[in-house]
Amino acid sequence: MAAQKINEALEHIAKADKYLKTGFLKWKPDYDSAATEYGKAAVAFKNAKQYDQAKEACLREAEAHENNKALFHAAKAYEQAGMMLKEMQKLPEAVQLIEKASMMYLENGTPDTAAIALERGGKLVENVNPEKAVQLYQHAASVFENEERLRQAVELLGKASRVLVRGRRLDEAALSLQKEKSIYKEIENYPTCYKKTIAQVLVHLHRNDFVAAERCVRESYSIPGFNGSEDCAALEQLLEGYDQQDQDQVTDVCNSPLFKYMDNDYAKLGLTLAVPGGGTKKKSPNAPQDKGKGTPTVGTHADEDDDEYSGGLC
Numbered sequence: 001m002a003a004q005k006i007n008e009a010l011e012h013i014a015k016a017d018k019y020l021k022t023g024f025l026k027w028k029p030d031y032d033s034a035a036t037e038y039g040k041a042a043v044a045f046k047n048a049k050q051y052d053q054a055k056e057a058c059l060r061e062a063e064a065h066e067n068n069k070a071l072f073h074a075a076k077a078y079e080q081a082g083m084m085l086k087e088m089q090k091l092p093e094a095v096q097l098i099e100k101a102s103m104m105y106l107e108n109g110t111p112d113t114a115a116i117a118l119e120r121g122g123k124l125v126e127n128v129n130p131e132k133a134v135q136l137y138q139h140a141a142s143v144f145e146n147e148e149r150l151r152q153a154v155e156l157l158g159k160a161s162r163v164l165v166r167g168r169r170l171d172e173a174a175l176s177l178q179k180e181k182s183i184y185k186e187i188e189n190y191p192t193c194y195k196k197t198i199a200q201v202l203v204h205l206h207r208n209d210f211v212a213a214e215r216c217v218r219e220s221y222s223i224p225g226f227n228g229s230e231d232c233a234a235l236e237q238l239l240e241g242y243d244q245q246d247q248d249q250v251t252d253v254c255n256s257p258l259f260k261y262m263d264n265d266y267a268k269l270g271l272t273l274a275v276p277g278g279g280t281k282k283k284s285p286n287a288p289q290d291k292g293k294g295t296p297t298v299g300t301h302a303d304e305d306d307d308e309y310s311g312g313l314c
Contacts, residue, residue: 001049002049002050003048005045005047005048006044006048006050006134007047007081007214008044009040009041009042009044009045009048009050009053009057010041011059012037012038012040012041012044013037013038013041013057015033015035015037016036016037016041016060016064016270017034017113019031019033019034019037020034020064023263027086029067029228030280031037031064031065031067031068032064032068032070033108033114034064035061035064035065035068035073035077036068038057038060038061038064038077039057039058039061039077040286042055042058042061042077042080042084044249045057046108051084051085051087051088052088054083054084054086055081055084055088058077058078058080058081058084059078059081059143059156060079061077061080062074062075062078062311063078063228065077071094071105071107071108072105072108072113073102073112074104074114075100075101075102075104075105075108075117076101078097078098078100078101078104079095079097079098079101079117079120081094081096082094082098082101083119084094085097086124089122091128091129092123092125094121094124094130095121095124095125095132095136098117098118098120098121098124099118099121099136101114102117102118102121102139103117104173105117106143111143111144111146111147112144112147114143115140115144115152115156116140116141116143117137118136118137118140118143119136119137119140119156119159119172121136121142122136122137130151130163130166130167131167131180133160133163134160134163134164134172135213137156137157137160137163138156138157138160138176140156141153141154141156141160145157145183145277149285150183150186150187150292151187154180154187155182156175157179157180158180159182160176161173161177161180161199162266163177164176165203165231165266165269166265166296170203170207171204174200174203174207174212176215177196177199177200177203178200180251181193181196181197181200184196184221190223190224190225191225191228193220193223193226193229193292194223194225194226194229194232195262196222197216197220197223197226197231197235198218198231198234198262198266199262199266199269200213200216200237201213201216201217201238201304202238202266202270202273203269204216205242205273206269206272206273208276210239210242210243212307213239213242216241217232217235217236217239218230224312226290230258233256234253234256234258234259235239237249237252237255238250238253241253241275242273242275242276245275245276245277246275247274247275250273250275253270254270254271254273255270255271
């Protein structure tokens, strides 16, 4: 079967080469017909699992389309060549061709197809080259954003944010999440803004930046419905526990369904969040102690302090 497909492919290559030849009665190569034959050859080689030869046929098809000024079809052929390289586990080379294809899609005036190609490239290398994957996702997002396709743009930014968190590139993740949140606010998807605020707070606390975590919660009060939501209440408890070095309170919040059922990368941040100081709960310096039992006396300033902050941040 494989031998039959290889022979079939070689026949298509021979036909394509013939279409490209010129002579006394044929002054111009027939690029369109040659491209069709190279495409058929690529499919036959692929079916025979001869991926290197399939890639070469795709590249020759792309060149023929370029000579014929058919940029969209040339880009498709380059993208297919990239897929053959993927089958050969040559991922960096595959991504190079996919990026080339995306540029041709843009030049052809089909930005949506360009963004989809970039996303496909990001998926290819997400596990082996996360940095490149982030770059591709962000590029794809910017293409969609330029076309005012904000929902598609923010989905790709979300992919970039998760890869950044997974790679512990938390400073970049914080910026990416802020951009996500801004777009969700712009398209009035407020409940998702709340979830992004939780993710932001977890990232900032893992960066040991309590001030930034607190600030992003305060800024979220401007989002309709946030103040009084369960997300706000949970974040209030989380920040209070973190500030008071109460590991039990922090753990309880991070183990709640609201946190545990977030995207896996953010849920992990919650489950691994440790308060500074080893988790020993701070006692108010104004709280008098009962000499016999070592516990705060009822009706002391400690109770007043608790009442003062019982409303929390929200």
